[in-house]
Amino acid sequence: MIHTTFFYLTLLALLTGCQSPNPRRYDCLHTSDHIHIDGRLDDTAWQHAPWTDAFVDIRGPSHPKPRYETRAKMLWDEKYLYIAAHLVEPHVWATLRNRDDIVFHDPDFEIFIDPDGDYRDYYEIEINAHNTIFDLLLVRTYRDGGPARIDWNLNGMHSAVFVDGTLNDPHDKDRGWSIEFALPWTALAEHANRPCPPNPGDTWRADFSRVEWRIDTSNGRYNKVPNASEDNWVWSPQGVVDMHIPQTWGYVRFLAADAPPVRLGGES
Numbered sequence: 403m404i405h406t407t408f409f410y411l412t413l414l415a416l417l418t419g420c421q422s423p424n425p426r427r428y429d430c431l432h433t434s435d436h437i438h439i440d441g442r443l444d445d446t447a448w449q450h451a452p453w454t455d456a457f458v459d460i461r462g463p464s465h466p467k468p469r470y471e472t473r474a475k476m477l478w479d480e481k482y483l484y485i486a487a488h489l490v491e492p493h494v495w496a497t498l499r500n501r502d503d504i505v506f507h508d509p510d511f512e513i514f515i516d517p518d519g520d521y522r523d524y525y526e527i528e529i530n531a532h533n534t535i536f537d538l539l540l541v542r543t544y545r546d547g548g549p550a551r552i553d554w555n556l557n558g559m560h561s562a563v564f565v566d567g568t569l570n571d572p573h574d575k576d577r578g579w580s581i582e583f584a585l586p587w588t589a590l591a592e593h594a595n596r597p598c599p600p601n602p603g604d605t606w607r608a609d610f611s612r613v614e615w616r617i618d619t620s621n622g623r624y625n626k627v628p629n630a631s632e633d634n635w636v637w638s639p640q641g642v643v644d645m646h647i648p649q650t651w652g653y654v655r656f657l658a659a660d661a662p663p664v665r666l667g668g669e670s
Contacts, residue, residue: 425638425650425651425652425653426454426455426637426638426652426653427652427653427654427655428452428454428476428652428653428654428655429452429655429657429661430476430477430478430483430654430655430656430657431450431451431476431477431478431657431661432477432478432479432602432656432657432658432659432661433447433450433451433477433478433479433484433659434479434659435447437477437482437484437582437584439560439561439562439582439583439584440562440564440582441533441562441563441564441579441580441581441582442564442580442582443486443488443564443580443582447477447484448475448477448486451475451476451477451486452475453473453474453475454473454474454475454610454637455473455637456468456471456472456473457471457472457473457610457612457635457636457637458635458636458639459633459634459635459636459639460611460634460635460636460639460640460642460643460644460645461639461640461641461642461643462639462641463639468612468614468633468635469614469633470489470490470491470492470578470614471488471489471490472487472488472489472490472511472610472612472635473487473488474486474487474488474610474637475487476654478599478600478656479599480587480599481584481586481587481599482560482584482585482586482587483583483584483585483587483590484582484583484584484585485513485581485582485583485585485610486580486581486582486583487511487580487581487610488578488579488580488581489511489578489579489580489581489612490577490578491509491576491577491578491579492575492576492577493572493575493576493617493619493624494509494531494565494567494568494569494570494576494578494579495508495509495531495569495570495572495617495624496508496509496530496531496532496534496569496570497530497532498530498532498534499532499534500534501534501535501536501555502535502536502537502538502552503534503536504536505528505529505530505534505535505536506528506536506613506632508530508531508532508534508613508615509530509531509612509613509614509615510528510529510530510612510613511528511529511581511610511611511612512526512527512528512529512610512611512612512613512645513525513526513527513528513583513608513609513610514526514608514609514610514611514645514648514651515585515590515606515607515608516606516607516608516648516651517590517593517594517595517596517598517606517607518594518595518596518606519605519606519607519648520595521542521543521546521648521649522540522541522542523539523540523541523593523595524539524540524593524607524648525537525538525539525540525556525590525593526538526539526540526550527556527559527583527585529561529563529581529583531563531565531569531579532563532569533561533562533563535559535561536552537554537555537556537559538550538551538552538554539551539554539593540646543646543647543648544646545644545646556585556586556589556590557586557588557589558586558588558589559583559584559585559586559589560582560583560584561581561582561583561584562581562582563579563580563581564579564580564581565579566578566579566580567579570624572619572622572623572624573622587599599656600656601656602656602657602658602661603655603656603657603658604655604656605653605654605655605656606653606654606656607648607651607652607653607654608651608652608654609636609637609638609645609650609651609652610636610637611634611635611636611637611645612634612635612636613632613633613634614632614633614635615627615630615632615633616630616633637652638650638651638652
């Protein structure tokens with residue numbers, strides 16, 4: 403299965419002229435500070451966590467630069483893996499409100515985690531500006547037959563969104579939205595096949611994605627531009643328009659509380 407996936411990845415890259423992706427790297431600091439999950443990213447703990455590199459087109463940095471900046475950061479303690487993101491956006495909108503709605507039909511932020519890096523039993527979590535969650539377990543990648551278990555939930559997860567502006571109001575200009583997650587190790591352990599919480603020095607595979615839609619504001623409301631495909635902006639580029647290539651996801655290394663200062667997120 404893995405050899406087949408590598409073959410398809412290479413073939414797609416050749417056919418599309420994409421550069422071979424170079425996975426990003428991030429050092430995830432341990433924190434002993436309390437983090438209040440409200441989406442605002444103003445807790446003291448976040449001030450010590452480095453931002454990732456700005457997201458790029460899913461196909462790689464040789465493709466057009468995203469219109470709006472997106473960055474993420476991570477922390478961990480004995481109970482949770484914390485993930486935060488900030489999305490610059492002049493018009494923040496969302497429509498979907500029910501758990502496990504297909505959230506990427508709205509602008510969204512997405513998390514992908516493969517703790518043991520075997521390209522199986524990995525987690526996907528999506529969120530929109532309404533704080534609507536779509537979480538699922540991928541038994542295998544789609545190209546290897548899946549299936550995607552939408553019935554699966556990451557139990558005990560906390561999330562929040564802060565909109566710096568006015569949600570769903572096209573009459574003004576927003577500044578963006580930010581997101582906070584607390585993902586419990588007890589739930590991540592279900593298919594991790596790794597210690598949860600991790601041991602200092604452990605490395606997991608993970609990636610982040612942002613789906614953005616082109617819109618107009620006719621009739622006093624937001625409308626998707628007809629026949630326009632979505633934009634896909636990511637932390638660690640895939641080389642093709644497909645987030646389900648775990649081989650190209652980033653490397654997240656967990657550091658101990660007394661670890662030396664970390665390098666900023668980026669290529670090694």
